[in-house]
Amino acid sequence: MKVCLICLFFLTALQDGDADERISRGMEGGNITVGCSFSFTGAKMYLCKEKCERENILIETRENRAQNGRYSIEFVKTGFISSVIYVNITNLNRSDSGWYRCCLGSIIPQYDDFYLDVTEAPNTLEPNWTPETFTATFLSFLSSTSVTTAATLTQRLNSSSSTTIQQFRTSPELKGETDPLLYVGLSLAVLIILLATALLIYCQRKNLHQKKGES
Known part of the structure; x- marks a missing residue:
C-alpha cells in the first residue's frame, strides 16, 4: 500500500x-x-x-x-x-x-x-483590398458614372477639401497643437482624390469618343 x-x-x-x-x-x-x-x-x-x-x-x-x-x-x-x-x-x-x-x-x-x-480576433469589417479587387471596384464605378457626375464630384471634393483645411487652420482647439504631418497627410489625400477624379473623367471621355466612332 x-x-x-x-x-x-x-x-x-x-x-x-x-x-x-x-x-x-x-x-x-x-x-x-x-x-x-x-x-x-x-x-x-x-x-x-x-x-x-x-x-x-x-x-x-x-x-x-x-x-x-x-x-x-x-x-x-x-x-x-x-x-x-x-x-x-x-x-x-x-x-x-x-x-x-x-x-x-x-x-x-x-x-x-x-x-x-x-x-484578439481580426477585424473582419475592414475590406481586404488587393490590386484585383481595387481594379474591379474602380472599373465598376467608372461604368456606372457619367462625365457630368464626375465633374460634379470633382467640384464637391475641391470644396470639401478646402473647407476641411480651413477648419483645421481656424479651429481654436488645434491652434499651436497641429502636427505638420497633418497638413502633409491632408495634402496627399486631396492630391490622390483629384488624380482619381481626373482619371475617371479621362476614361469616361475616352469611352464616349469610342462610342461615337463606332456609330
Missing part, C-alpha cells in the same frame, strides 16, 4: 512539472477543447481557474459530464487505469487567458494544468 501511495505522489509531481510547457491557444469569440490526462481514475472532478480554491472552482462534480455556463467537462476512460478530462470553453474572451487546473479524485487528488492564451 505504501509503495502505491509513493508511486501516486511521484506521478502527480511529474504532471505538475510538465504543466509549464502546456499552452493552448484560442481566438476571441471562438471555442476551445483541451484534454487533461491522468494515470489513475477518480470519483470526483474539478475544473479551476488557477488553484482549486473557493471562487476559483468553476466546476465540481461526480458525474461523467458537467457544465457551468461557458465551461463544460467530460470524463473519458482511456485505459485500464488511465483517463482524460476534456475541458471545453465557448465564446472565448481576452479575460479567459490564464492558468487552468483539472483535478481528479478527492482523497489523493491528481492535477493537470494548462495555460490558455486567448488572442
